[in-house]
Amino acid sequence: MIDQVIHLENIFDRNLRCFKNRPQNIWEFIQNSIKINLNKVCIIDQNINYSYAQILKLVNSIDSSFLKYEFKKKDRIGILFENDINFIIVSLYCIKRGLILVPLNPRSSKFENENILKDCNATAIIFDTSLSKKLSSVKENIIKISFKIESLKTFNTDFSNEIDFIDSETAIILYTSGTTGKPKGAMLTHFNLIHSCLHYKYAFNLTSKDHSILVVPASHVTGIVAHVLLMIFVGGSLTLKKKFEVKDFLNSAENEGLTYLIMVPAMYNLCIERGDFSKLKLSKWKIGGFGGAPMPIGTLKKLKKTLPNLSLINIYGATETTSPTTIMPKKYSPDKLNSVGKCVPTGQIKIVSEKFEELEANQHGELWISGPMVVPGYWNNEKATKKEFTENGFWKSGDIGFKDEEGYIYILDRKKDVINRGGYNIYSSEIENLISLHSDVIEVAVIPHPDEVLGEKIHVVVFKNESLLIDELKLICKAKLADYKKPDYWTSIKSYLPKNKNGKIMKKDLSKLYNLF
Numbered sequence: 001m002i003d004q005v006i007h008l009e010n011i012f013d014r015n016l017r018c019f020k021n022r023p024q025n026i027w028e029f030i031q032n033s034i035k036i037n038l039n040k041v042c043i044i045d046q047n048i049n050y051s052y053a054q055i056l057k058l059v060n061s062i063d064s065s066f067l068k069y070e071f072k073k074k075d076r077i078g079i080l081f082e083n084d085i086n087f088i089i090v091s092l093y094c095i096k097r098g099l100i101l102v103p104l105n106p107r108s109s110k111f112e113n114e115n116i117l118k119d120c121n122a123t124a125i126i127f128d129t130s131l132s133k134k135l136s137s138v139k140e141n142i143i144k145i146s147f148k149i150e151s152l153k154t155f156n157t158d159f160s161n162e163i164d165f166i167d168s169e170t171a172i173i174l175y176t177s178g179t180t181g182k183p184k185g186a187m188l189t190h191f192n193l194i195h196s197c198l199h200y201k202y203a204f205n206l207t208s209k210d211h212s213i214l215v216v217p218a219s220h221v222t223g224i225v226a227h228v229l230l231m232i233f234v235g236g237s238l239t240l241k242k243k244f245e246v247k248d249f250l251n252s253a254e255n256e257g258l259t260y261l262i263m264v265p266a267m268y269n270l271c272i273e274r275g276d277f278s279k280l281k282l283s284k285w286k287i288g289g290f291g292g293a294p295m296p297i298g299t300l301k302k303l304k305k306t307l308p309n310l311s312l313i314n315i316y317g318a319t320e321t322t323s324p325t326t327i328m329p330k331k332y333s334p335d336k337l338n339s340v341g342k343c344v345p346t347g348q349i350k351i352v353s354e355k356f357e358e359l360e361a362n363q364h365g366e367l368w369i370s371g372p373m374v375v376p377g378y379w380n381n382e383k384a385t386k387k388e389f390t391e392n393g394f395w396k397s398g399d400i401g402f403k404d405e406e407g408y409i410y411i412l413d414r415k416k417d418v419i420n421r422g423g424y425n426i427y428s429s430e431i432e433n434l435i436s437l438h439s440d441v442i443e444v445a446v447i448p449h450p451d452e453v454l455g456e457k458i459h460v461v462v463f464k465n466e467s468l469l470i471d472e473l474k475l476i477c478k479a480k481l482a483d484y485k486k487p488d489y490w491t492s493i494k495s496y497l498p499k500n501k502n503g504k505i506m507k508k509d510l511s512k513l514y515n516l517f
Contacts, residue, residue: 014392025190038052043085097163100171114139125145127147165190187379207236215249291315314339314341316411343409364400413427426484451488463492473490
């Protein structure tokens with residue numbers, strides 16, 4: 001049992017609060033977990049159970065099969081798979097060999113994939129044959145390996161040489177979604193990943209009895225850290241889903257005894273709309289994490305009413321923070337419902353003004369984040385690293401929020417999404433939360449509408465039930481909001497709002513759709 005003693009260490013030239021007793025690298029904790037849980041189910045994919053012992057055998061089999069490629073420690077290896085057993089085995093192989101894993105999203109275009117592989121100077125790309133069209137423009141100097149575990153010759157022997165790991169070395173490069181420009185490769189080190197796994201483990205008291213279901217992309221930070229590595233770390237089990245379908249997900253949740261997972265708010269919305277919770281036995285489901293986008297308060301209240309035994313936990317983080325920065329306590333008062341929780345125990349959050357001054361409680365500013373979960377920077381991109389990280393290791397999140405007297409953090413908006421209406425700053429989340437409280441609202445987004453006099457006005461785009469009239473929502477806003485916060489324009493749509501590969505609403509796309517800019 002790893003204790004929670006925290007002490008100061010100097011890592012990446014930063015003085016950081018760290019867990020004192022911890023594994024020194026990811027492969028160390030994977031090996032330990034396999035030894036302890038040999039015959040226990042580790043992964044479930046397509047109704048096939050893979051024990052920890054079988055996982056190790058498959059990793060060793062890849063190791064022996066790939067000796068011919070003569071990969072060297074720190075080679076960047078791109079991988080392209082759906083949420084399946086191949087992703088798990090190839091990822092663990094790369095970690096074991098000291099190769100730097102570069103997961104690609106199956107939803108990405110071949111252009112995006114080519115840019116990522118070029119940027120990290122990848123030695124090879126290992127992929128599922130069915131996704132080969134996503135790689136058709138990859139240059140010839142990159143080794144292309146089409147892979148499926150069915151084609152492996154299994155070996156019980158470990159053919160690899162021992163690899164020496166330093167915890168400050170990069171283990172995974174995850175590229176940001178690139179919604180604001182060219183994607184950047186965040187360097188997730190062994191040190192970062194171990195601390196994030198420990199943050200989750202301690203926050204939720206996770207053990208080998210826990211079971212999770214992966215419905216977010218495995219190639220995303222939430223998928224690979226908060227599900228894949230975390231479940232192996234605690235000795236739990238993980239069901240893989242290539243796509244999210246409500247009935248299939250809920251059936252698996254009931255049949256396999258789901259206890260913990262993290263989903264984006266849109267997935268919870270779909271569960272409410274399409275799932276019949278009254279017919280399901282989900283008493284084991286204790287932790288329902290959410291993040292990646294704001295969860296409307298209306299959705300939270302609906303879920304609490306439907307699943308009273310489920311602790312709905314807001315988790316705020318980013319690729320640059322190796323997943324969690326804040327985690328909501330399992331028990332919190334109703335007046336904290338719109339908070340994202342408190343900073344993880346080893347981390348630090350400063351609220352900073354536009355003049356780079358640290359602000360007091362309840363004052364609005366940008367969140368700057370530090371801690372052992374914060375990556376040292378971006379791969380091969382010193383310019384972006386200097387721009388987005390301070391000299392003493394704080395990452396500038398680009399999120400506007402505040403901290404209350406009790407240390408709870410509140411996110412108001414992305415810095416780039418704040419609406420400036422005649423000199424007044426308006427945070428879209430406040431209006432979205434209010435509108436979402438109506439039971440007939442399915443999804444809502446607030447975006448800026450250009451105005452020659454005020455600069456920007458407020459435009460609401462809402463997906464609602466047909467019976468709900470916009471006039472009813474206007475009356476709610478009139479009664480609850482200050483004059484300058486009342487929406488000026490309303491658009492009702494008949495489908496879900498556009499989202500990126502990670503489930504975030506694409507407000508830029510909405511603006512383009514309605515020719516606002």
